[in-house]
Structure formats: structure tokens, C-alpha cells
Amino acid sequence: MGVYDRIMNLASGMQQFSVDSMPTDLFPDIERAKLSWYLGKLCRMGKLRRVGRGIYTIQSANTFLVKANAKVRSLYRSLLRQYPFADFCIYSANVITPLLHNMMPNNTIYVETNRDTTQSVFDMLQPKYKGRLFLAPTKEIATTYIDFSKENIIVKPLVTEAPLTCDGKVPVPTLEKLLVDTRVDADYYYLHGIENQEMMRTAISHYDVNINRLLRYADRRNAKDSILKDLETINNDTERML
Incomplete structure (x- = not known):
């Protein structure tokens, strides 16, 4: 043989x-x-x-699919009519539920767009979503004013060269983008630390993660060192089990 x-x-x-x-x-x-x-x-x-x-x-490995629900699709169509040349990434935060160790409801819809379009998009959405619309909230704002179990909308800048994919015609984040953003962004403060490490472990164990793509985007967001540390820990734990 x-x-x-x-x-x-x-x-x-x-x-x-x-x-x-x-x-x-x-x-x-x-x-x-x-x-x-x-x-x-x-x-x-x-x-x-x-x-x-x-x-x-x-x-x-399973492919991690980010699906755009009906509300996301409707919102994207509205934005596209007003800003046909802008870049977008739009999704509901509940797509991360399969990665979570502890169930933490987040029904927020995230709208990411070019930095120079962010304020204009926020202003456009304000009349319809007043009271549950937030512009790149800090951790203090997020902890004090945002009830993540409700349907909020968060508008924030889209990082250049962020890894995106599409569900139909709707631009949505890749798994790699979600793993980095949930570690870095203030509005995901409740996932920082141990929960984010467990998300990484779940992603590596159950889904196809493009490590090169993950590290490139993490580098752009100043998270490469912490992600490398988690990957090394996961690798060492796996070796001890063999």
C-alpha cells in the first residue's frame, strides 16, 4: 500500500x-x-x-452562511435606491447565534457603509427609526441606551477591504469578518473576552475558517496578535487531546 x-x-x-x-x-x-x-x-x-x-x-467543514432576513433585504433595497454608488454591509446580529457559548439575544441590524456616507445614511434613517437608531455607538452609549433584545439599527463605517460575501444581492459579512468585529467593536462589548474566545473555538471546530483572510482583516483592525494567541491556544488544546 x-x-x-x-x-x-x-x-x-x-x-x-x-x-x-x-x-x-x-x-x-x-x-x-x-x-x-x-x-x-x-x-x-x-x-x-x-x-x-x-x-x-x-x-x-461546514460553510458558515450569513442569511439576510426580510427586514434586512427591505432595508438594503431602500438604501440602494438612495445611495446606488455606496458600499454596504448589512446584516442582523442574530446570525452569530450558532457561534455563541452563552445565548445572548441581539436583534440589532447593522448597516456599515463608506465613512463619508455614514452620517448621511444615519440622517436618512432617522425619521423612521428614531429612538432605536444609533451612529457608531461607544461602549458607554451601548451599555446605557441600547437594549439589544429589541430591533435597533446601528450605522457605522465599513472598514476598507473588509471580507464580504453576498446572500443573493445583499452584501453580508463573512465568518472571518464577524470573528474580528465582535472582538473589536464597542457595540459588541458583551462578547469581549472569554465569550469571543469560545466563539473562535466553535468557528474553528465546526466551520471552514479562512485563516489567511481572518488574519489579514484582523491586522487591519489591530486584533491580529490577540487572534493569533487564541489560535495557538486552540491548537495546543487540540494537540493535548490527540
């Missing part, structure tokens, strides 16, 4: 594995460094998936 077949047979019987956990008697003729090369080749072929530093699995 060839090396690739031996590796795939081993992988099929394990949830996750590392080079060090691979039995030496199964690969007596291959050095550890060479095994790493074979594993990398299988990842590039799409046969294996790397889930951490030196950690592999044969299991396919």
Missing part, C-alpha cells in the same frame, strides 16, 4: 491527528519531516483539511 493510501486509511479512523500521533510502525520507512510534506500535499489535493498548526482531519 502506498504512502497516500496509508495516510488516508489512518485519517478515516480518526477525528483529528497530527504527525506525532501517527504510528511509527505504519510508516517505518518515512521520516517525520517527509510525512509532513505528504500531509501538505494531501491538503492541496483537497483530501485532507488542516484545522490547526500541524493538526489534520479528513472531515469536510
Whole structure:
């Protein structure tokens, strides 16, 4: 049996594995460094998936889908009519519920747009949503005045080169963007700390996370070091379980 077949047979019987956990008697003729090369080749072929530093699995990952509900779609259409050339990212915060360790209701709709359009968009929405519309709130404003269980709207600047995708025609955030924004933004203060670390762990364990995209965006938001630290912790915990 060839090396690739031996590796795939081993992988099929394990949830996750590392080079060090691979039995030496199964690969007596291959050095550890060479095994790493074979594993990398299988990842590039799409046969294996790397889930951490030196950690592999044969299991396919789920794609985290951000769905735009009816209210989000209606709001986006209204904005697009008024600002056809502006960039937007719009979503309901309840899309992050599958990532949460503790259930914390947030029914807020987030509207992110170009920095020079933010105030104008806020002013346009003010008559209809007065009393539940907020412009880039600070932590103090968020903790004092925003009841996240209600349907608020938060308007704030869209970070340039933020990773976005689309649900139909509606521009929505990628999983990587959500993982960074919930760590950094003041209006997500209630997720900072342990909860955000658990969100990262859940995302890595259950969904396909583009690590390069995650780190690029984290770097733009000055969160790269903290995210790297969490990724290292997750990787070390996984290795101890093998």
C-alpha cells in the first residue's frame, strides 16, 4: 500500500491527528519531516483539511452562511435606491447565534457603509427609526441606551477591504469578518473576552475558517496578535487531546 493510501486509511479512523500521533510502525520507512510534506500535499489535493498548526482531519467543514432576513433585504433595497454608488454591509446580529457559548439575544441590524456616507445614511434613517437608531455607538452609549433584545439599527463605517460575501444581492459579512468585529467593536462589548474566545473555538471546530483572510482583516483592525494567541491556544488544546 502506498504512502497516500496509508495516510488516508489512518485519517478515516480518526477525528483529528497530527504527525506525532501517527504510528511509527505504519510508516517505518518515512521520516517525520517527509510525512509532513505528504500531509501538505494531501491538503492541496483537497483530501485532507488542516484545522490547526500541524493538526489534520479528513472531515469536510461546514460553510458558515450569513442569511439576510426580510427586514434586512427591505432595508438594503431602500438604501440602494438612495445611495446606488455606496458600499454596504448589512446584516442582523442574530446570525452569530450558532457561534455563541452563552445565548445572548441581539436583534440589532447593522448597516456599515463608506465613512463619508455614514452620517448621511444615519440622517436618512432617522425619521423612521428614531429612538432605536444609533451612529457608531461607544461602549458607554451601548451599555446605557441600547437594549439589544429589541430591533435597533446601528450605522457605522465599513472598514476598507473588509471580507464580504453576498446572500443573493445583499452584501453580508463573512465568518472571518464577524470573528474580528465582535472582538473589536464597542457595540459588541458583551462578547469581549472569554465569550469571543469560545466563539473562535466553535468557528474553528465546526466551520471552514479562512485563516489567511481572518488574519489579514484582523491586522487591519489591530486584533491580529490577540487572534493569533487564541489560535495557538486552540491548537495546543487540540494537540493535548490527540
